[in-house]
Amino acid sequence: MNKPHLLNVISVPFDLGAGLRGASLGPEAIIQAGLVRRLRQIGHVVEATATVHTPQPPVRRHKTPSPAAGQPAGGPAADPASDAPAPADSRLKHLDEVTAINRELAHHVAASAAGGRFPLVLGGDHSLAIGTISGLAQTHRRLGVLWFDAHSDLNTADTSPSGNLHGMSLSALLGKGHERLTRLGGAAPKVRPEHVVMIGLRDLDPGEKALIAAEGIHCFTMHDIDKLGMAQVIEEAIRIVSRDTDGVHVSFDIDSVDPAEAPGTGTPVRGGLSYREAHLALELLAEARIVTSAEFVEVNPALESDGRTAKLAVDLICSLLGETIL
Ligand SMILES: NC(=[NH2+])NCCC[C@H](N)C(=O)O
């Protein structure tokens, strides 16, 4: 076993960044599937388990005169007291809620990382990457990010087909998109495009493809994984994310795994990582000892009856944290 980590498990039962409800039940399902016991068996010290909630219901001020009919349904006017008081955008669903939870999450993650702990965030939908990585950016000025996903989450209000903020988290972290998200918990950008590697992609929107090309983001699509094999993909990915970085974060969207293994997720896409490809990737990362934080998101127990996706998440987390077959 590698050196044990001092782990902080940070649960975030939040799903308003997704189009379907239910990912808010993910953290509880993952914990109930035995995560903490398994981590302790590997030899890690699980120091604290925290649950991050929205601090208070978003303030909906009714100014006089009260908002006229015809005002967009996107929510209240900008809160003048917030630290990034850009006006809301009616195309971005639940921007207030997503901003509030991510601010709170960023505080938790920043404190954990500053204390030399390994923050392990359990989502929740993938909009939470904004809070996790913004928190990490406070101690890691040059963070490498491994983004496992069927999607690239590189939309903005201008390119999103859905308005769902979980499809815009990585673009926000790269400094593209709504100011309340790009400047959450610190100046933009939180990560640099050359320090990001995406793995498992197979469902991209046109604007996302354009951004990948424009920014030169390293991508290993399912096609690349088929062709090269996961071992080579991870070897190259490790080289990229550890070049000139001061930490490596794994952002793991469970929909990167094939829906046959991970049916409990809101935006499944066929043709994903096999059970073994996913494990191999995370086992190789554990062997490389480069990972300093992780998040596992988009487990939606409401979309399945047998809990297999939460169980898969536990198994994958343990592979990333050093569990081996022998
Ligand atoms: N984190 C996720 N599961 N994202 C799915 C995004 C789907 C689609 N690209 C969108 O923007 O709506």
Ligand SMILES: [Mn+2]
């Ligand atoms: Mn995602």
Ligand SMILES: [Mn+2]
């Ligand atoms: Mn996804």
